[in-house]
Amino acid sequence: MSRVAVLWGFSKTLPPRIRRRLTTTPDGCILYRGASADGYGRAWLNGKSVYLHRLALEDALRRPLRQGFQVDHLCRRRACCRPEHLEEVTLRENVMRGETLAAENASKTVCKNGHPFTEANTYRYTRRDGRGRRYCRKCLYLNGRTSPIRVGNGY
Numbered sequence: 408m409s410r411v412a413v414l415w416g417f418s419k420t421l422p423p424r425i426r427r428r429l430t431t432t433p434d435g436c437i438l439y440r441g442a443s444a445d446g447y448g449r450a451w452l453n454g455k456s457v458y459l460h461r462l463a464l465e466d467a468l469r470r471p472l473r474q475g476f477q478v479d480h481l482c483r484r485r486a487c488c489r490p491e492h493l494e495e496v497t498l499r500e501n502v503m504r505g506e507t508l509a510a511e512n513a514s515k516t517v518c519k520n521g522h523p524f525t526e527a528n529t530y531r532y533t534r535r536d537g538r539g540r541r542y543c544r545k546c547l548y549l550n551g552r553t554s555p556i557r558v559g560n561g562y
């Protein structure tokens with residue numbers, strides 16, 4: 408009996424060829440090895456190409472995902488199929504959550520006032536909700552501040 412099967416009853420419903428590709432990580436993810444190009448665990452099942460994480464969550468919820476909802480990976484590993492790491496969210500929520508600093512950096516190279524977001528000019532700050540934010544040091548400086556954090560302003 409593999410560790411995955413012990414951990415996770417759903418995996419027992421999968422054919423061995425799929426089950427064999429599931430692997431646990433020390434931090435608790437159950438990853439599907441050989442994920443598709445988009446990084447998600449995808450497999451052929453009953454003549455259809457299915458997303459394994461989606462199946463896993465539907466199994467845990469004991470119902471299909473609601474219309475207009477998709478699966479968000481709380482662990483941010485697309486190949487992860489562990490139901491505890493998955494959450495049913497609206498598309499908008501998922502897009503917002505996916506806004507990591509990396510994505511932000513890739514999409515924006517200057518601040519709203521046109522100062523370049525170079526390493527030296529970037530002030531990184533993680534908000535209380537865990538989301539990373541980025542501030543332009545030059546703008547902060549021009550506003551007479553050295554840090555984006557003010558008391559009681561709701562940042």
Ligand SMILES: [Zn+2]
Nearest residue numbers: 436482487492
């Ligand atoms: Zn995970």
Ligand SMILES: [Zn+2]
Nearest residue numbers: 518522543546
């Ligand atoms: Zn600026």
